[in-house]
Amino acid sequence: MFKLAHNGNVLLDVSKHPPPSATFVIEAIEMSKFCDCKIDYDAINAFFKDKSTEPVLVVATKHNAKLEVVISDDKMMATGELTVAQGGDLLSLDDAKKQLVKAGIVRGYKQAYLEQLLQKQFTAKAGEVVQGILAQGRLPSDGLATKLVTKVRTLKDHLKTPKLKEDGSVDMRDFGKMASVEPGAVLIRQQPATPGKEGFTVLGDILPAKPGDNKQLVAGEGTEISKLNPLELVSTISGVPIEITNGMRVDDIFTIPDVNVKSGHIDFEGSVIVTRNIDPGMKVTAKGDITIFGTVESGELTAGGNITVKQGVIGHQKSDDKSLSCKLICEGDIHVSHSQYCYIEAANIFIERQTSHCIMKARHALKVGQPDLPKGKIFGGEILDATTLIAGEIGNESGAKMVINLARSGADITAETDECFKELAKTEQQLDSLQPALEKADLLKDPEKKNELISKIGATQLHLCQQAEHYERQLSSLENNLHELLTKANLVVNTVLHSGVEIHIFDKALKTTRNYPPCTIKLMNNKVEVEFKTS
Template sequence: MFKLAHNGNVLLDVHEHSPPSAAFIIEALEKSSFCECRVDHDAINNFFKNKSTERMLVVASKHDASLEVSLSDDKMLATGELTIAEGGKALTLENAKKELIKAGVARGYKQAFLEQLLQKQFELPAGTKTKGVLAKGRLPIDGQPSKLVPQVETLKDRLKQPKLREDGTADMRDFGKLASVEPGVLLIKQVPATPGKEGFTVTGDVLPAKAGESHALVAGEGTEISKNNPLELISVIAGVPVDIANGMRVDDIFTIADVNVKSGHVDFEGSVIVTHNVEPGMRINAKGDITVMGTVESGHLTAAGDITIKQGVIGHQLDDKSLSCHIVCQGDIHLSHGQYSYLEGNNIIIDRQSSHCVMKAAKLLQLGKEDNPQGKLFGGTILDAQMVIAGEIGNESGAKMVINLAASGAQVTAQTDQCLKDLAQTDSQLDNLQKAIEKADQVKDAEKKKLLLAKIGATQMHYCEQAEQLEKKLSNLELHLHELLEGAQLVVNKTLHSGVEIHIFDKVLLTNRQYPPCKVKLEESKIEVEFKTS
C-alpha cells in the first residue's frame, strides 16, 4: 500500500487505493512497516479538503536521529539534545562524537555521558527529544595558604586549661607546671602553601588557580629556623614558648607569687608570671608578656608583648582626675573585669564588664566571651578603637560616656596634609630645575654647559625620587584611612542606653533613647544606627 521514495518520503497511490478518510490512512500507517515515520498530517488533511488530483500523496517521511550540542554561556557545560529517529537510522557513537567536536568540545567529555544519552534511542518513542549532559568543565581549586602546626604548648594554651580539683571544679589560680622547652626543641612545623589546581572550560580554555598565600616562618627571640629544614622552627634557649605572628619566640620567665612591698617592683627582660596578685602602688615592666593569676590593684603594668590578668584590675580616681591603675602593652590585654583603670593595647578583651575605665585599643575592644560578647561597658571614656563589641553600653540612668572610634584617623589626615604640602614643594623645585635646564641650554661654553646640566640633572633626579616616595606615601595614607573608616563600628548585642556620645572620625552621635541590638557605623559621611534582625 505504501512506498518509500529515495528522498525518504512515504508515498500512497491514492488512485489505486482510494482511501476513504484521513483516519484510515493514519491507522494504516500505524500497522505498516512505516509506523515510526513522521506522519504528514497537513498533506493528508489537505488531500481530503481540496480533493487533489495528484496520483501520489506524501503521507509520512523518514528522519534519522540527530544530536544538537549547545554550550553554556560560561563554557562550563556542554548539553546534547537528542531527537529520536522517526523511521530512520539511530545515531551512532562515532557520529555523535563528531557533533561534539563540531561544537568545539575539547575537555571534560566522558563517553559514559554520551552512551547514556544514546541509549535512550531504544527506550523512548520515535521523534521524542531528550537532553543530557555530555561534558563538564572544572572550576579552579585555589591553593591552601601555608599553615603553622605548633609542636609545643605555649603560655597562652596553658592559661586556657586550669587544673581540676578532686571534686571536679576548676582551680582558676592553678594552671599546673609552666610550659617550658630546652634548646633544640622543635616548636613549629610549617605546612607549605599549595599551588592549587587549574580548571578548564569544555572548549579547552585553562582557568588558572590562585596559589595559596605563603607566609615566611618568623623566628622570634630565642629561636631559629632549622638548618636542616627551612620549614621547622626550633628553640635555641631554655624558656617558655610564646606565639607571635607567623612564628614563636622563647622567653626567659620570671615567676613570683606576689608583687608587693616585700618583692619590690619588677623590671625584667623576658616574661613575668605573677601566681597571685599585684598590690597597690607596685610596678611591673617586661620585654615579653605579663601574666597575673589574681588581681591587679592600683598597679602599673607595662609589657612589649601581651598582658593577661585572670581576675580583674581595680583602681580609683585620684585628686587630679587621673586613674591609679595603668595597664599598657604593645600586644593584647585580656582580663576578667576592669574598674577605674587606664588600659591601652592592640586588642582589649574584657570577659565581664568595664566600669569607668579609660581605654585605648588600636583595633578591637570587646566586652564578653568571644563566641557571644554580652559584657557591660559603662562610664569612662574610649579614647580610640576601630571596633567595639559589647552586650550592653551605658546605663539606665543615662549617665554620659564617650566612645571614640577611628580617632587615629585625625593623625592620618594630618600626615596626608603634610604629605601634600611636601609634594607641592617638591613639584615647585622640579619646575625651578626645569627653568634652570632651559637657561643652561643657552650657555655657549660647551664644557661649562655640560657640567651645569650634569649638576642640575643630579638634583632633578633627587627631587623626582622624593616626589615618587611622597606619592607612594600619600596613596598608602589614603588606603589606610579608607580601611580604618570602613571597619569602624560599634556592635551592641543587647542594649545601647541613652547618654552615650559616639565619635566616628569627625562625626558625632549622641544617643537620646534606649536602642535594641544594633550596629553603629559610618555611612556616606554620616553616623547611622542599623538594627539587627533576629
C-alpha cells in the same frame, strides 16, 4: 501499496485505485513496514480536501536519527538532544562522536555518557527527542592556605586550663606545672599552601585556580627555622613557648608568688609570671608577656608582649592630680577579668565582665564580655581611641557622662596627609624654578660649561621628580589607610546604650539623650548614624 523513493519519501500510487479516505491511508501506513516513518498528515488530508488529481501522494518521510549538541551559556556542560530515527537508520557511536568534534567538545567528555544516550534509541518512540549529558566542565578548586600546626603547649594554652581539685572544682590560681621546652624542640610545623586545581570548560578553556594564601613561618626570639627541615620552627633555648603572628617565641620566665615591698619592683628581659597578686604601688616591666594569676591593685604593668590578669585590676583616682593609680600598658593584647579606675593601653583590650571609670586606648578592638557575644558593661571613664568597641551595656541609668572616641588616630593620618601635601607642593615649586635655569644654561656659548650645567640641572630634576612620586604614593597610601579606618570604625551594643554617652567617630559626634536598644553605631554619609538590630 506503498513505495519508498530514493529521497526517503514514502509514496502511494492513487492513479488506478484511489483510497476511500484519509483515515484509510493513515491506518494503512501504521500497519505497513513504513509505520515508523514520519507520516505527513497535512498532505494526506489536503489530498482529499482539495480533491487533487495528482497520480502519486507523498504520505510519509523516512528520517535517520540525528544528534544536536547544546552547550550551556557558561560552557560548563554539553547536552545531547537525540531525535530518534523515523523509519531511518539509528545513530552509530562513531557518527555521534563526529558531532561532538564538530561542536568543539574537547574536555569533560565520557564515552559512557554518549553510550547511555544512544541506548535510548531502542526504547524511545520514533521521532521522540531524548536528552542526556555528554560532557561536563570542572570548576577550579582553590588552594589551601598555609597551615601552622602547633606542636607544643603554649603559655596561652596553659592559662586556659586551671588545675582540677579533688572535689571536682577548679583552682583559678593554680594552673599546674608551667609548659616549657628544651633547645631543639619542634614548636610549629608548617603545612605549605597548595596551588589549587585548575578547572576547564567543555570547549577546553582553562579556569585558573586561586592559590592558597602563603604565610612565612616567623622565628621569634629564642627560636629558629630548623636547619634540617625548613618547614619546622624549633627552640634554641629552654623556656616557655609563646605564640606570635605566624610563629612563636620562647621566653625566659621569671616566676614569683607576689610582687610587694619585700620583692621590690620587677624589671625582666623575658616574661614574668606572678602566681598571686600585685600589691599597691608596685611595678612590673617585662620585654615579653606578663601574667598575673591573682589581682592587680594600684600597680603598674608594662610589657613588650601581652598582659593577662586572671582576676581584676583595681585602682583609684589620685587626690593630687586626678590621675589613675593603676596602669597597664603593652605592645600586644590585654586580657583581664574586670577593671576599675585604671589606665589601659594595648593593641586589643579584652575584658571578661565589666569595666568602670577606666581610661582606655586600643589600637584596634576593645571588647567587654565573652568572646562569642560580648555583653559586659562599660560605664564611666573615657575611651581615648579604638577602631571597634563591642559591649553589652554602655553607660548607666543615672545618665552620667561618658566619652567614647573611635578612629581618633584618623586625626594623625590627616595631619600627616597635610604635611605630605605641603612637601609635595614645595617639591613641585622647586621643579618649576629649575626651568628658567635650564633655559639660561642653554644660552651659554661654552659647550663644556653648558653640558656640565645642563647635566647638573637634569640630575636635580630627576631627584625632585622621584621625590614628588614618593609623596604622591604616600598620599595615596594615607588616603587608603584613612578610608579603611573609617570603614571599620564602629560601636556595637548588644544590650542597651544609656543616655549621656558622648560618641566621637573621627571628627563627627553623637550624644545620646535617651536609651537605645541593641544597635550598631558607625560613620555613614559623613555623620554618626545608629542602626538598630532586627534580630
